[in-house]
Amino acid sequence: MIRFGFHLSVSGGVQNAALTAERMHYGAFQIFVSNPRSWKRSSISEAAAEQFSAVVKRSDTVPFAHVPYLCNPSSPSADALRKSRTMLADNMKSCSVLGIKYLVVHIGSHLGKGTESGISAAADTLSHALSKDGNTRLLLENSAGYNNSVGSKFEEIGRIIDKAGSENLMLCLDTAHAFAAGYDFRTGEGMERLCAEIADNIGFDRMGLVHLNDARYPAGSGLDRHWHIGKGEIGVAGFKELFQNRNFQNGCFIMETPINDDGNEISNMNKAKAIALSVLGRESIY
Numbered sequence: 632m633i634r635f636g637f638h639l640s641v642s643g644g645v646q647n648a649a650l651t652a653e654r655m656h657y658g659a660f661q662i663f664v665s666n667p668r669s670w671k672r673s674s675i676s677e678a679a680a681e682q683f684s685a686v687v688k689r690s691d692t693v694p695f696a697h698v699p700y701l702c703n704p705s706s707p708s709a710d711a712l713r714k715s716r717t718m719l720a721d722n723m724k725s726c727s728v729l730g731i732k733y734l735v736v737h738i739g740s741h742l743g744k745g746t747e748s749g750i751s752a753a754a755d756t757l758s759h760a761l762s763k764d765g766n767t768r769l770l771l772e773n774s775a776g777y778n779n780s781v782g783s784k785f786e787e788i789g790r791i792i793d794k795a796g797s798e799n800l801m802l803c804l805d806t807a808h809a810f811a812a813g814y815d816f817r818t819g820e821g822m823e824r825l826c827a828e829i830a831d832n833i834g835f836d837r838m839g840l841v842h843l844n845d846a847r848y849p850a851g852s853g854l855d856r857h858w859h860i861g862k863g864e865i866g867v868a869g870f871k872e873l874f875q876n877r878n879f880q881n882g883c884f885i886m887e888t889p890i891n892d893d894g895n896e897i898s899n900m901n902k903a904k905a906i907a908l909s910v911l912g913r914e915s916i917y
Contacts, residue, residue: 633874634658634693634883634917635843635903637896645675645729646682653690655896658917659883661695661735664725670701670714673725684730693883695733695770695840698722703739704756705749705781712756715739719760723767733839735770735803738782738791749781754794761797770803770839775855776812783812783853789832801839802829806873807846807857810865815850817869822876835878843870843884843903857887859894860902867906874910 636657639648645662652660665673687694699722702715719736726734736757741749757769771791776783782791785802792800809816809825816822829835845863847856861867873879888899907916 632658632881632917633907633911633915635900635907636660636692636883636885637900638662638697638885638887644679644682646679646686649683649686649690649692649694652692652694653686655900657692659693659695659885661697661885661887663699664696664722664729664731665699665718667697667699668701669699670718672717672721675725675728680728687730694729694731695735695883695885696722696726696729696731697735698737700737702736704736704753705739705741706752707742707744707748712752716756716759719756720763723760723764723769726767727764732766733768733770733801735772735840735842737772738774738780738788740779741781743779746781746787749779750787750790750794753781754791757791757800758795758797761795761799765799768799768801768839770801772803772805772842773808774812775805775808776851776853777855778853783808785828785832792833792837801837802833803840803842804829804838805842805844806865806869807842807844807863808855810846810850810869811848811852811854811856813851816872817865819872822872826876826878829878838878838882841879841882841884843886844888845870857889859888860886860899861906862893870903870906871910874907880911880915 636659638661774780774783844857847858
């Protein structure tokens with residue numbers, strides 16, 4: 632079964648995101664558990680955590696968390712790595728408090744020191760984090776291929792997982808990022824290439840989440856710009872290819888699409904469901 636949802640605001644408390652997901656009948660949702668623009672540690676009250684957990688259980692939805700973008704596990708800087716490790720540990724602790732099993736992590740940038748440096752730093756950082764917390768599964772998100780980024784190729788993510796050596800490292804596939812990095816899956820041949828690289832380097836048994844986003848710019852652009860489902864360069868054809876593939880006919884699909892004159896959460900949800908329904912049928916969608 633496919634579970635659709637969105638990244639939601641935690642304004643007023645994390646429990647409000649769970650309440651929004653319940654009200655909108657989302658099968659899954661994603662939040663930040665700490666300030667996305669600050670190194671400051673998170674603070675979640677016992678009352679908010681209890682209400683969050685109760686709503687999640689009552690509504691049968693699956694929660695995910697996302698580490699703030701400041702976190703850079705691939706950094707060559709000792710100070711940045713120290714801060715990233717602290718942030719990662721803090722976010723994992725908050726996930727445990729809230730009962731969130733999955734935490735999405737951007738692998739980050741090697742800042743010009745080379746891919747090998749970035750892979751080694753990321754593996755060490757993630758291994759250290761998981762040695763302190765065995766409850767949270769870290770989902771490594773593929774990047775869009777911007778300058779100095781680590782993880783735009785699934786071979787790089789696979790090597791990080793192998794080096795870290797943990798069963799609690801998984802993949803979060805972002806469709807817009809994959810497209811921007813050159814994986815044009817709008818055709819059957821392109822979809823087979825994408826799936827083969829994931830299967831050979833990571834394995835679909837480690838697929839923990841899909842970030843279902845359209846792309847504002849053409850394939851291979853290297854630009855991380857999400858767009859409305861079916862209105863971007865991936866388009867309806869690309870998402871039909873995705874849902875026609877057996878590897879993407881189950882699991883959670885979180886959208887991180889913009890809200891503007893071209894669309895919002897309601898229009899993107901309707902479009903995503905319509906595309907999936909055209910391929911799979913109603914009984915396959917939460």
